[in-house]
Amino acid sequence: MAEAQGAFEKNLAAGEVLFKEGDKGEEMYLIKSGKVEISNNAGGVKKVLAELSEGSFLGEMAIVDDAPRSAAAIALSEVSLLILDRAAFKAQLQENPMVEYLISSLVKRLRETNEQVKILLQKDDVCRVAASLLAMGREKGAPDGSGVFIKGSYTPEGLAKQVGVSIPKAKDILEKMQASSLIAFSPEGIKIPSMPDLEEYWRYATLKEKFKEI
Incomplete structure (x- = not known):
């Protein structure tokens, strides 16, 4: 059921993969119910970064800067999501260029920090x-x-x-x-x-x- 222009719902079963590290990102997600694990691969070892639950959002970095997903997301339980695609997200940002610039800058900085952490985790x-x-x-x-x-x-x-x-x-x-x-x-x-x-x-x-x- 659509709740806003460009937004729609999706349900995941426990253990279902929402996206993998390196995937192209076209959507961001808001968790309506359930839990999602966020992880990445550092030096061949899985690293759990967070467990997100109701009210949390994820996947926003890839739709801001068009870069590949920096982490993987998998459902830890039955999950209900609200999905906002890139076009709708960008349309909202373009109404305020300063906010768009600040968010893009923050995402760039976060990606650089994530990359540096992955490097330093290697022994x-x-x-x-x-x-x-x-x-x-x-x-x-x-x-x-x-x-x-x-x-x-x-x-x-x-x-x-x-x-x-x-x-x-x-x-x-x-x-x-x-x-x-x-x-x-x-x-x-x-x-x-x-x-x-x-x-x-x-x-x-x-x-x-x-x-x-x-």
Whole structure:
């Protein structure tokens, strides 16, 4: 039953997935009844971020900035939702440009914070450095041939502080990554020749850390 223009209801059974991390977001949700678990994957490990109940809303970040879902949502019980799609949400925001700007800025800051937390939760130094470079490539990288270029004055020392790795260790990791043609430093910035290759390297490092005792 529609309650407002662009809004409609949806029911979920216990255990049903509402959306997955990385999905494209077209809608935001208000929980009318029931409970929903919010989680993400940090270094191959599921991390429960919150359990939301009646009156809570979720999914708003993806419809504000058009970025993929930053977390997954699954029903912990029978759930009734009120859904507002992107068009209706944007129409409301456009009535007040200042509110639209503030919300967009807050969402951008939250995404950056979430990404940094995911990086810092990884115990292995190689994983942290690779994950940080991947995040920079996605957020700041401009297309450059088959890869991306991150413009700016980046140094191993600065990246070490950013991800909580010692400077000598960060230099060693970055030198090995450059030798493997995964990245290339220049005075103008950092070139990532292939984002898929860098992501594969990060996944390899993550699995190596996860199963190192086997």
